[in-house]
Amino acid sequence: MKVVILEKTSKLLSKVKISGGGRCNVTHACFEVGEMSNRYPRGKNFVKKIFHQFFTTDTIAWFKERGVAIKAERDGRMFPVTDSSQTIIDCLLKEANKYQVDIRMSVDVTHVEQQGEQVICTTRNGEKITADYICVAAGGYPKSAMFEWLTQTGHSIANPVPSLFTFNIPKHPITELMGVSVPDVKVKIAGTKLEQQGPVLVTHWGLSGPAVLKLSAWGARELHDKNWQYEVNINWLPAYKEPELRTVLLNIKEEHKQQKVTGKNAFELPNRLWDFFVAQSGINPDLKWADVPLKLLNKLIVILNNYTMQVSGKTTYKEEFVTAGGINIQEVDANTMMSKLIPNLYFAGEITDVDGITGGYNFQYAWTTGWIAANSIAKLATS
Numbered sequence: 001m002k003v004v005i006l007e008k009t010s011k012l013l014s015k016v017k018i019s020g021g022g023r024c025n026v027t028h029a030c031f032e033v034g035e036m037s038n039r040y041p042r043g044k045n046f047v048k049k050i051f052h053q054f055f056t057t058d059t060i061a062w063f064k065e066r067g068v069a070i071k072a073e074r075d076g077r078m079f080p081v082t083d084s085s086q087t088i089i090d091c092l093l094k095e096a097n098k099y100q101v102d103i104r105m106s107v108d109v110t111h112v113e114q115q116g117e118q119v120i121c122t123t124r125n126g127e128k129i130t131a132d133y134i135c136v137a138a139g140g141y142p143k144s145a146m147f148e149w150l151t152q153t154g155h156s157i158a159n160p161v162p163s164l165f166t167f168n169i170p171k172h173p174i175t176e177l178m179g180v181s182v183p184d185v186k187v188k189i190a191g192t193k194l195e196q197q198g199p200v201l202v203t204h205w206g207l208s209g210p211a212v213l214k215l216s217a218w219g220a221r222e223l224h225d226k227n228w229q230y231e232v233n234i235n236w237l238p239a240y241k242e243p244e245l246r247t248v249l250l251n252i253k254e255e256h257k258q259q260k261v262t263g264k265n266a267f268e269l270p271n272r273l274w275d276f277f278v279a280q281s282g283i284n285p286d287l288k289w290a291d292v293p294l295k296l297l298n299k300l301i302v303i304l305n306n307y308t309m310q311v312s313g314k315t316t317y318k319e320e321f322v323t324a325g326g327i328n329i330q331e332v333d334a335n336t337m338m339s340k341l342i343p344n345l346y347f348a349g350e351i352t353d354v355d356g357i358t359g360g361y362n363f364q365y366a367w368t369t370g371w372i373a374a375n376s377i378a379k380l381a382t383s
Helices: 014-023 031-038 044-050 056-065 083-099 144-151 173-177 212-217 220-225 240-256 271-280 294-303 361-382
Strands: 004-006 071-072 077-080 102-104 107-114 118-123 128-131 135-138 158-163 165-168 180-189 195-202 205-206 229-235 308-313 314-316 322-327 345-347
Touching: 004 128, 014 083, 031 044, 044 361, 056 071, 056 361, 077 083, 107 144, 135 361, 144 158, 144 322, 158 212, 158 220, 165 212, 165 308, 173 195, 173 271, 180 212, 195 212, 195 322, 205 212, 212 220, 240 294, 271 294, 294 308, 345 361
Parallel strands: 004 102, 135 345
Antiparallel strands: 071 077, 107 118, 118 128, 158 322, 165 205, 165 314, 180 195, 180 229, 195 205, 229 308
């Protein structure tokens, strides 16, 4: 088959290049379909169907067969052993060259239509390209208007909203602790059921880290509807319920009477963060444990277990803009990725209304849907 790639921009695989901090988070070390599907806030049942055709093990094997070894890190994220996204880019381009794929740069498709058994693409400069099969793999669009060339085919979309973003907490004193991270924190959006637990990073604009990014993915639509103005409740010590935390602090107060409250803490929180909490509770940093009033100790407990901050806005995470939204998956055949409305028109990747949390899940969805679409086209072409 003659394969032509129409690339709108002047750069190939630019999103692969910057993903995972330049290392390319290829997939996630999750090898059970049911468990993996739970990592997709939108499209869970859809991915459960398609992962039976091409899954994480297949992705790892595909790259291995082409000389690229993939490694797993402790948190489950998987990267090329070279720790360079260029390795993935080189592999894909080598494969394209091997099969003489015609890659055309700066070609902006503005219209797609069916004509008989073929599909015709019209570009911005008026050129018409006729094909037996077309696969749209354009990634996510941030604005509904950008889908117009696809909605003209009769397809409907779920309006796009940002996903995978960090929380802006302007002018909050905690931002002075930028760079401080805590490995296990529970973050909850006040007044909702949205909560996540995991590592949190304090930044110069607010909060980031896996717990925050996962929360932004699960709450993408709800937080959009709130115009990214909401309150977060943070439990910095989720391993302790309030009564347990009170008992621990009272024991410290009794057993370490002559020690200063600031500095080293029993919870292995970063010392800068602990000192910040002590100051926030109104405790004089020079006080010894014996002299801490119970009233201020209670305030410290509330801060550790239920710290409240006002979020105002969002910041894109490491330029990895992910959208929740796209072509409604009810209009796409999960067995083939072909449109149910236009024969021989296929979709792959984030252009559809499926998105995963951070950690390699969006790439796995891209590899899987791309493989299914290609496999389906190849079967039709040779039947």
